[in-house]
Every structure is written in structure tokens, then in C-alpha cells.
């Protein structure tokens with residue numbers, strides 16, 4: 193898996209633990225000559241991971257809606273301009289071998305559920321990973337297990353997404 197699609201927070205007003213993990217992951221992407229595919233805007237965790245990945249030698253592809261072009265990161269090796277947020281999600285999906293959700297808010301949730309919903313109906317079969325840094329996604333994952341128990345999710349959850357609770361678990365899933 194060489195092209196790693198990442199969804200993550202546009203906020204900087206977050207605990208340092210999230211910044212440290214995102215930075216370490218970006219560095220690992222660079223050291224392992226991976227390609228990062230992500231939202232491309234110089235904000236929050238997105239900029240943290242793009243900077244560390246770029247400086248460590250990764251190729252960084254930013255997928256930027258045309259309305260946000262002026263906010264594009266300076267750490268991009270390639271910039272793909274999309275019409276809007278919807279085709280941005282499909283572009284990130286199409287250009288990635290695997291999709292990872294780092295901690296984020298409604299934008300990240302929209303993106304990761306877009307790719308999970310696509311997998312649910314068989315539009316793609318790419319690996320989707322929640323990177324559960326600091327247990328950030330634990331409550332959400334508990335909710336999803338409840339929805340499955342109640343019969344609202346037809347597939348096994350493990351067929352839809354995987355969970356990495358540590359950096360090592362994430363690296364194992366990316367092998």
C-alpha cells in the first residue's frame with residue numbers, strides 16, 4: 193500500500209498528543225517513501241502531517257476544493273483541484289490504496305463515513321482504518337457496535353473498517 197489517504201482535523205486548538213501522533217505518522221510516511229493523499233489545506237492536523245511527511249521524503253498530494261485554493265499548503269508536491277467537497281472525497285478515495293481517519297470533527301466524520309458507506313454497498317474494497325489515538329474514536333466505535341447489534345448495519349463491522357489503537361497497530365495494518 194503506497195498511497196495513503198488521510199482524513200483529519202482542520203483544527204489546531206487540540207491537545208498536543210494528537211499533534212505528536214500525526215507528526216510521527218507523517219514522518220513514518222516519509223521514511224517509508226509513501227504518498228500522502230489528503231485535504232491539502234494548511235490547517236490543523238492536516239498541515240502537521242503534510243509538513244512532517246514532506247520533510248521526511250513522502251510525496252504529498254493535496255486534494256483541494258477550488259473555493260479553498262488560496263489556503264493550500266506549501267508542502268504539496270501535487271495539487272488536485274476539485275469542484276466541491278463531494279468530488280474531493282471521491283478523488284481522495286480514487287487516488288488512495290487505503291483510507292485512514294485520524295482524529296477530527298464533522299469534516300473528518302463526513303469523509304470517513306463516505307468511504308465506509310461506499311464499501312458497504314460494494315463500490316470499492318479498500319481498507320478503511322480508524323486511527324484511535326488516545327481513544328479518540330472509542331465512543332463512536334461503541335455506537336457503531338450498538339447499531340450493528342440492533343440490526344441497522346448488515347455487514348460485519350470488521351468487513352467495513354479496522355481499528356488501530358497504537359502506532360504499531362497502524363503500521364501492521366499498512367503492511
Ligand SMILES: Nc1ncnc2c1ncn2[C@@H]1O[C@H](COP(=O)(O)O)[C@@H](O)[C@H]1O
Pocket residue numbers: 198199200201202203230231232233235238260295296297298299300301303
Ligand atoms: N477549512 C477546511 N479546509 C480544508 N479542508 C477542510 C476544512 N474543513 C474541513 N475540511 C476537510 O474535512 C476534514 C477536516 O474537518 P474537521 O471538521 O476539522 O474534522 C479534512 O480531512 C478536510 O479534508
